[in-house]
Structures are given as structure tokens and as C-alpha cells.
Amino acid sequence: MTVETDASAALLADLGERLPGLRLLTDPGDRQSYRSDETAHWKAGLPLAVALPTSTDEVAEIMRAATRHRVPVVPRGAGSGLSGGSAGVEGALTVAFTRMNRIVEIDRANLVVVTQPGVINAELKAAVAREGLFYAPDPASYEFCSIGGNIGTNAGGLCCVKYGVTRDAVLALEVVLADGRVIRTGGRSVKDVAGYSLTHLFVGSQGTLCLVTEATLRLRPAPPAKVTMLAFFATLEAAGKAVAAITAAGLTPCTLELMDRVTIAAVDDWHNLGLDREAAGLLLVESDLPAGAAETELAAAITACEGAGATQVVRAESASEADWLRQVRRMAFRAMERLGTARMEDVGVPRSRVPELLTEIERVAAAHDVRCGTFGHAGDGNLHPTFVSTRGDQAEEARVEAACQELYRAALSLGGTVTGEHGIGAARRGLLELQRGEAAVSVMRAIKSALDPLGILNPGKVL
Numbered sequence: 001m002t003v004e005t006d007a008s009a010a011l012l013a014d015l016g017e018r019l020p021g022l023r024l025l026t027d028p029g030d031r032q033s034y035r036s037d038e039t040a041h042w043k044a045g046l047p048l049a050v051a052l053p054t055s056t057d058e059v060a061e062i063m064r065a066a067t068r069h070r071v072p073v074v075p076r077g078a079g080s081g082l083s084g085g086s087a088g089v090e091g092a093l094t095v096a097f098t099r100m101n102r103i104v105e106i107d108r109a110n111l112v113v114v115t116q117p118g119v120i121n122a123e124l125k126a127a128v129a130r131e132g133l134f135y136a137p138d139p140a141s142y143e144f145c146s147i148g149g150n151i152g153t154n155a156g157g158l159c160c161v162k163y164g165v166t167r168d169a170v171l172a173l174e175v176v177l178a179d180g181r182v183i184r185t186g187g188r189s190v191k192d193v194a195g196y197s198l199t200h201l202f203v204g205s206q207g208t209l210c211l212v213t214e215a216t217l218r219l220r221p222a223p224p225a226k227v228t229m230l231a232f233f234a235t236l237e238a239a240g241k242a243v244a245a246i247t248a249a250g251l252t253p254c255t256l257e258l259m260d261r262v263t264i265a266a267v268d269d270w271h272n273l274g275l276d277r278e279a280a281g282l283l284l285v286e287s288d289l290p291a292g293a294a295e296t297e298l299a300a301a302i303t304a305c306e307g308a309g310a311t312q313v314v315r316a317e318s319a320s321e322a323d324w325l326r327q328v329r330r331m332a333f334r335a336m337e338r339l340g341t342a343r344m345e346d347v348g349v350p351r352s353r354v355p356e357l358l359t360e361i362e363r364v365a366a367a368h369d370v371r372c373g374t375f376g377h378a379g380d381g382n383l384h385p386t387f388v389s390t391r392g393d394q395a396e397e398a399r400v401e402a403a404c405q406e407l408y409r410a411a412l413s414l415g416g417t418v419t420g421e422h423g424i425g426a427a428r429r430g431l432l433e434l435q436r437g438e439a440a441v442s443v444m445r446a447i448k449s450a451l452d453p454l455g456i457l458n459p460g461k462v463l
């Protein structure tokens with residue numbers, strides 16, 4: 001059902017009049033295709049319409065109109081989110097940034113790139129790589145997620161363990177506020193402490209405080225080619241110990257990722273790769289240090305893995321073999337999706353507590369009799385237990401929900417978080433206060449109402 005109100009009809013008429021060139025999708029089929037993100041278990045609302053602006057001025061005009069008519073707006077990137085952040089809200093206007101997909105400038109002298117939000121992460125990486133430069137944040141979805149969405153969620157990825165998350169790469173933003181004002185935060189200076197850091201506030205705000213229309217991102221000189229290995233373990237505890245040993249040895253791998261037995265089997269079943277299916281888990285470890293240092297670092301990582309009980313180590317002998325090993329990890333979620341409705345969770349703990357978190361995940365899945373495969377960014381203490389239920393089996397879905405609730409609490413009791421990188425969004429909203437406490441959430445509400453007093457920006461998300 002769509003909420004057709006006088007206000008929504010008036011908004012669409014107003015937009016048609018003021019922005020005759022704006023691409024505005026009102027056909028039910030088009031609206032349906034912008035309804036959900038990748039959060040399979042979240043029931044999204046049908047957007048009133050979908051606007052595809054091409055400039056900051058158009059976004060500002062849209063927000064002035066939305067404010068006048070008090071119609072909510074859902075900002076949307078590529079729709080790959082896993083917390084319902086860009087999922088439709090019944091009767092709200094979805095603003096998708098697909099057509100704001102221009103890289104504005106690559107500034108070598110200051111090692112920054114200025115980009116519109118609709119640019120796909122992989123395209124930005126490729127464009128700066130052609131200049132011998134490197135944009136670090138690399139979510140496993142980098143081939144299809146957008147920079148705006150990465151900023152909206154403060155996305156992590158495989159190389160955050162060394163280079164940090166999206167927030168660490170954002171120097172400045174141009175944003176449109178709920179009332180249509182356009183402001184700029186930050187700048188190209190490496191050091192800049194003038195006033196509160198609005199840049200940091202907006203990164204990760206999941207479209208609830210502003211719409212990002214341009215971003216200035218930090219670049220690095222391109223690192224050397226990576227050396228890559230997979231280490232297999234007979235128990236997950238041993239894999240967890242290897243992660244702790246690698247960190248404790250002071251190594252700085254650029255990738256330190258884990259997959260458990262269920263995920264290994266799911267990937268192997270899909271692509272017949274000949275992975276060691278007897279293993280309880282594997283670690284993907286990579287180094288991008290210069291010259292021989294990478295080999296030395298990988299050798300030290302192998303020593304740490306073997307010390308923790310690795311049963312087998314596979315070294316990539318070429319760049320294409322390394323790509324192949326990396327793909328094993330990147331395929332994990334899609335492989336799990338082939339088994340049923342896959343609910344990817346996103347808990348995080350301090351790195352030293354990864355072995356305890358792994359034990360808790362196994363315990364919770366067994367206690368609720370649910371299928372679960374775990375993979376993720378072990379080097380960051382951020383794991384993605386992915387629960388699979390048979391499509392349409394409501395009893396199983398209810399058991400998965402109960403397992404997730406117990407898992408969130410387990411992560412919190414280990415000093416961790418209910419979401420490491422996917423966000424509270426819509427799907428984890430009830431958990432924010434449990435983790436942050438009432439006082440902190442009331443500060444967040446005060447910020448929200450200062451910036452969006454009518455509550456029209458992505459309602460029902462985060463708060």
C-alpha cells in the first residue's frame with residue numbers, strides 16, 4: 001500500500017514545476033525496484049517516487065520542496081546496504097545518487113580526490129590507480145557500492161585493518177541539509193581543527209542528518225603488489241589464536257580475514273575450488289610492504305599461524321593466483337545466499353576477544369538450532385555470522401531472530417558492538433540504546449532535531 005496524501009501529490013507537482021529536467025520515477029514498477037536494499041529480512045516500504053538528481057542545486061531544491069510539504073526523504077546510493085539504511089519508507093521520496101557519478105578532480109599535489117557520491121568505489125579506485133595513487137577503503141562490495149553509501153555507512157572493508165575505515169579517508173564534504181541549505185565541511189588541509197568536526201559527524205549518519213553531494217577523499221601513493229596466503233586450521237579457536245598472535249607480533253598485514261567451515265563449503269560448492277573442507281576455518285593474510293619486506297612479513301605471519309596450529313598454508317605464486325584467493329573471501333556472502341534467506345550480522349569485539357566471540361557464535365547458533373556461517377574482518381575484530389533460513393519458513397526465521405538478539409548481547413558483554421560497519425539503519429534500531437545508553441542517545445536525538453527539526457531525513461533509521 002502506498003500512502004498517497006495531498007502533501008505527496010503537492011510535492012510531486014512542485015518538483016515537476018521547479019525542476020522540469022529532474023528525472024522523477026513514479027511508475028509502480030520503478031518504485032518497486034528502489035524499495036529494498038540488500039537486507040533480505042527487512043520489510044521495506046514502497047517509495048512515493050524516486051528522484052535521480054544530477055547536481056547539488058537539484059538536491060537543494062528537492063529538500064526545500066520536501067521541507068515545504070513535510071514529505072520524508074530517503075537518500076540512496078547503490079542499495080547494497082545491510083541494515084535497511086536506504087530501504088524505502090512508505091510514502092517517502094527516495095533520492096538516488098546514481099546520476100551524480102562524476103569524479104570532479106584528482107589533486108596529486110595534495111593527494112586528494114574530489115568526487116560526486118554516485119561514483120562506484122571500484123571505479124574511483126581504478127581512476128586514481130591510473131595516476132599511480134590509491135584510495136584505501138575497500139568493502140567486499142566495492143565493485144557495486146557507491147562512495148555516497150560508503151560515507152553514509154562509514155564502510156569498512158578488507159584492508160581497514162591497515163588503512164582504517166571510510167571516515168579515516170574523508171577530508172571534506174559538501175552536504176545538503178534537510179531545509180535545503182548547502183554547507184561545506186573540512187577542506188584539503190591535512191590539519192584543520194576549526195570548530196566541531198562536522199565531517200566526522202556526517203560520516204556514518206546513514207542519511208539521517210544530511211545528503212552528501214560531494215566528497216574530498218584522502219589518497220596515498222599506490223602500494224606495491226600484495227603477497228597473499230591462505231592458512232587453514234582444524235579449530236576456529238586456533239584461527240582466532242593466530243589472529244591474536246599476528247597482532248601481538250606487531251605485524252601490519254593489509255588483509256586479515258576469516259572464513260569458517262560452513263562458508264568454505266558454501267564457496268567450494270558454488271565454484272568447485274578444491275578448498276580444504278575438513279578445515280574448521282581459514283585466514284586470508286596479505287602484505288603490501290615494499291620490496292622484500294612483504295615476504296618477510298608473510299613469513300612471520302606463517303610462523304604465527306603455524307604456532308597457533310595451522311594445518312596447511314597456501315601461498316599465491318602470482319598476481320592472478322592472489323586475486324583468486326581474495327575472491328574466495330569476497331564470494332562468501334553470495335555463496336551463503338544460495339542456501340536460503342541469508343541474514344548477515346556484523347558484530348565486533350576488541351581484537352583480543354575474537355576467539356571468545358567465535359565460541360559465542362557457535363554456542364548461540366547451536367542453542368537456537370539455526371544454520372550459521374561466519375566470515376569477516378578478523379583483524380579488526382569484526383565478524384559477519386550469517387544465518388540462513390529456508391525461504392518462507394517463519395518458525396526458522398523466528399529462531400534466527402532470537403539467535404541474533406542473543407548474539408548482540410554476547411558481543412556487548414565482550415566489550416564489543418552490535419554493528420562494526422553496516423550500521424544501525426532500520427534493522428538494528430532497537431539496539432542503539434542498549435549499546436550506547438540513554439544519555440548518549442539523547443545527545444544524538446538533540447543533534448538530529450537541530451539539523452532536521454521536522455524529522456524528514458530518513459525517518460525510522462538509526463534513532
Ligand SMILES: Cc1cc2nc3c(=O)[nH]c(=O)nc-3n(C[C@H](O)[C@H](O)[C@H](O)COP(=O)(O)OP(=O)(O)OC[C@H]3O[C@@H](n4cnc5c(N)ncnc54)[C@H](O)[C@@H]3O)c2cc1C
Pocket residue numbers: 037038074075076077078079080081082084085086097117138139140141144145146147148149150151152153154155156157158205206207208210211212213333334421422425458
Ligand atoms: C556482498 C556484500 C558485501 C559487503 N561487504 C561490506 C564490507 O566489507 N564492508 C562494509 O562496510 N559493508 C559491506 N557491505 C554493505 C554495503 O555494501 C555498504 O554498507 C556500502 O557502504 C553501501 O553503499 P551503497 O552505495 O550501496 O549505499 P546504500 O545501501 O544505498 O546506502 C547506505 C546508507 O547510506 C545512505 N546514503 C547513501 N548515499 C548517501 C548520500 N549521498 N548522502 C547521505 N546518505 C547517503 C543511505 O541513506 C543509507 O543509510 C556489503 C554488502 C554486500 C551485499
